[in-house]
Amino acid sequence: MSTTTSSGVAKDRAPAGTPKVKQGRGVRGRTLNFWLFTGPFLIGLAVFVYIPIGWSAYLSFFEARYTVTPSTFVGFDNFTYMLTNEKFTDSLVTFTVFAAFIVPVTWAFSLGLAMMVNRLRFMRAFFRSVFFLPTAVSFVAASLIWKMSIFSGVRFGLANTVLGWFGVENIAWLANPNPPWYWLVIVTVRLWLQAGFYMILFLAALQNIPPELYEAAAIDGAKPGWQTFWYITLPQLRATSTAVILLLLVAAYQAFDEFFNLLAKTTWGRPPLVELYYTALGENQDYGAGSAGAMILTVLICCVTLLQGKFMGFGKGEQAK
Amino acid sequence: MSALSNSNWDRRSVLRAAAGLAALGPLAACGGNTGREGGGSSGKNLTQYFHAYGEAGTEQAIKKYAAAYDGARVTTQWITGTNFESKLFSALLTKNAPDVFEFHPQIQMIKSGQVADLSDIMEPVKDDFNPADIASHTIDGKIWGVRMIDDPQFFYYRKSMLEKAGVEPPTTLDELVEAAAKLTTSKVKGVFLGNSITPVMNPLIWSTGANTLTDKNEIAYHTDEVAAGLKKLRTMFKSGHLLLDAPADWWDPSAITQGLVAIQWCGMWAMPVIQKALGDDVGIIPFPTSAEGGKPAVTNGGWSMFVNAKSKNVDLAKEYVKWLWIDQKKYQEDWSLSYGFHIPPRTSLAESATKLKSGLPAEGVKLFNEFGHFDNPAWTQAMIVALENVVADTVRKGGNPEAALDKADKIVNRELKKLFG
Numbered sequence: 001m002s003t004t005t006s007s008g009v010a011k012d013r014a015p016a017g018t019p020k021v022k023q024g025r026g027v028r029g030r031t032l033n034f035w036l037f038t039g040p041f042l043i044g045l046a047v048f049v050y051i052p053i054g055w056s057a058y059l060s061f062f063e064a065r066y067t068v069t070p071s072t073f074v075g076f077d078n079f080t081y082m083l084t085n086e087k088f089t090d091s092l093v094t095f096t097v098f099a100a101f102i103v104p105v106t107w108a109f110s111l112g113l114a115m116m117v118n119r120l121r122f123m124r125a126f127f128r129s130v131f132f133l134p135t136a137v138s139f140v141a142a143s144l145i146w147k148m149s150i151f152s153g154v155r156f157g158l159a160n161t162v163l164g165w166f167g168v169e170n171i172a173w174l175a176n177p178n179p180p181w182y183w184l185v186i187v188t189v190r191l192w193l194q195a196g197f198y199m200i201l202f203l204a205a206l207q208n209i210p211p212e213l214y215e216a217a218a219i220d221g222a223k224p225g226w227q228t229f230w231y232i233t234l235p236q237l238r239a240t241s242t243a244v245i246l247l248l249l250v251a252a253y254q255a256f257d258e259f260f261n262l263l264a265k266t267t268w269g270r271p272p273l274v275e276l277y278y279t280a281l282g283e284n285q286d287y288g289a290g291s292a293g294a295m296i297l298t299v300l301i302c303c304v305t306l307l308q309g310k311f312m313g314f315g316k317g318e319q320a321k
Numbered sequence: 322m323s324a325l326s327n328s329n330w331d332r333r334s335v336l337r338a339a340a341g342l343a344a345l346g347p348l349a350a351c352g353g354n355t356g357r358e359g360g361g362s363s364g365k366n367l368t369q370y371f372h373a374y375g376e377a378g379t380e381q382a383i384k385k386y387a388a389a390y391d392g393a394r395v396t397t398q399w400i401t402g403t404n405f406e407s408k409l410f411s412a413l414l415t416k417n418a419p420d421v422f423e424f425h426p427q428i429q430m431i432k433s434g435q436v437a438d439l440s441d442i443m444e445p446v447k448d449d450f451n452p453a454d455i456a457s458h459t460i461d462g463k464i465w466g467v468r469m470i471d472d473p474q475f476f477y478y479r480k481s482m483l484e485k486a487g488v489e490p491p492t493t494l495d496e497l498v499e500a501a502a503k504l505t506t507s508k509v510k511g512v513f514l515g516n517s518i519t520p521v522m523n524p525l526i527w528s529t530g531a532n533t534l535t536d537k538n539e540i541a542y543h544t545d546e547v548a549a550g551l552k553k554l555r556t557m558f559k560s561g562h563l564l565l566d567a568p569a570d571w572w573d574p575s576a577i578t579q580g581l582v583a584i585q586w587c588g589m590w591a592m593p594v595i596q597k598a599l600g601d602d603v604g605i606i607p608f609p610t611s612a613e614g615g616k617p618a619v620t621n622g623g624w625s626m627f628v629n630a631k632s633k634n635v636d637l638a639k640e641y642v643k644w645l646w647i648d649q650k651k652y653q654e655d656w657s658l659s660y661g662f663h664i665p666p667r668t669s670l671a672e673s674a675t676k677l678k679s680g681l682p683a684e685g686v687k688l689f690n691e692f693g694h695f696d697n698p699a700w701t702q703a704m705i706v707a708l709e710n711v712v713a714d715t716v717r718k719g720g721n722p723e724a725a726l727d728k729a730d731k732i733v734n735r736e737l738k739k740l741f742g
Binding site for chain 2: 065066067068086148151152153154155157169172173174175176177178264265266267268277278281284285
């Protein structure tokens, strides 16, 4: 290793008998390797992420209808329009409701699955795979299955068929916002798709908890079950839980596919990305206002993430150990 | 670390690999059917966008026509899903935009320079087109698109179900609400207006005697009668007599053919399938009168061909559009009548179409002529969505129609101001 570090230091530290190498070329070669492997990704990141973000920020100060080329400078008009746009502000409320529900439910559900699979004495790999497999299904495909097969409003939809056995009338799961059954459809599809992935994270964390801790707790008189879970397991999962909650929050902010596919042409149940999609595409083709909304949303996500990190102590899990 | 040492990846190796990849590039390009220049044997390429029609055989038909054109190689993008508009609009912003595409005449596309003037190919034949179609495609004295098909939309009803329930085909909106109640059983709902109920928003407006916009391009839909009509639709929605959340939406006739509903809003394109499934047990009626002074209404929808004004091949694209939709009358006839039923916009074709001369199709043509409302190019996508939101807010959500219409007014006025100053 020392042969490929900075030449002067390497020479001094090289043990006797170390083969002579071309130091300068080593550095250059290493640099070349670095750019060779990271270059394409950096270029991709710049072209597909940073330049569009920059362009979007620039566009947000201009009138840009039916074009992504700025035409007239309008200052903060697009921001004012989006912040006073009831549909956009409603979408932020929709997100808050959605996140407030889906984050803790997915957290609890995936943790429960992980604990269940972890305790299995046989067929553990089978069940792990079964619960993880939905992760490979696309949100669009799952949404269509949920919409057309399970929660179709007609009598031969799966949910309505089952309810029919108990004499319950057909329910229009997605067409009617009163009562808001559409949340059940959205939450179940996301839970089915996501819980397996977070289960794997929790499973890994559970298997990292030293068994001595449980033995010591047992010696100290801790009862197996709820007491052990509360005082041993849960604190040991703090780092993973924090990461899972962060990932779930970000995923909730990015919610689009299931809302878009399940709730077409509604004015309710639109999270911010769906609202921005309708602002920039389809309806208005108003790329200036859409960009302003995207900027507002970006700032909001950054603030929430920082706050969440501060309150939950992201990265402090290791210290706690 | 050692595996990555420069002995394996020296500068020459990297350059050799890069040169090899560069050499492979053109070879790969030879095999690609990109639809862009350089890929075809003739060197002339066009791309056309079509939304996915539901009728069997349509995709093959449009590709067959394209293959028969020898002026260029025409690649068809057959776009499935419900957001054809979004895909088209976003594609039009890119270098991979289609040269030719189907859509409806809308003034913002012309004002923003997205479509080319087709007056030169239309002028010689415009007298043979439905005058209302020509009017809806004419802005500032120029014709911007070629109508391919006219698609009237109306109610289909099951004669036997109405007879059994002792219901006459409704002629007013109140009668439709009553009919929905009488026709609903434990297995069949009375009426299907589409999952979003938005397809009947314009017919509701027209059937009260109002319109979307005035001749001076001012709001004309915001009337007490329209607000009252929305309340009646809400009554029907709340009553449980409407079919909601059907697996297939209003443009697909399966709700009525599968016996889920007694009356369904749909288009004339579905007539062959409906007749095949139900035989003579089907009738059609326009959207019934919704207010005193109003009259029944039919939506005369349809699709038109446009040329992307920013295409590198505008002239070639215009030649293709002229060849396919003006010169090749056999293809127009095939497109209009061999799959679903559509009314050919060419008067000579419509008059000679024997399939439309008797029975239910003839009734459809009659409703089209008597009660039809054609596209208003000033009624743009944003305005369409504004009124769709009114339906969502009032009929489905139970909001106040006046408040919802006020909200729509703000959006529509903003659009009108941007378009007309």
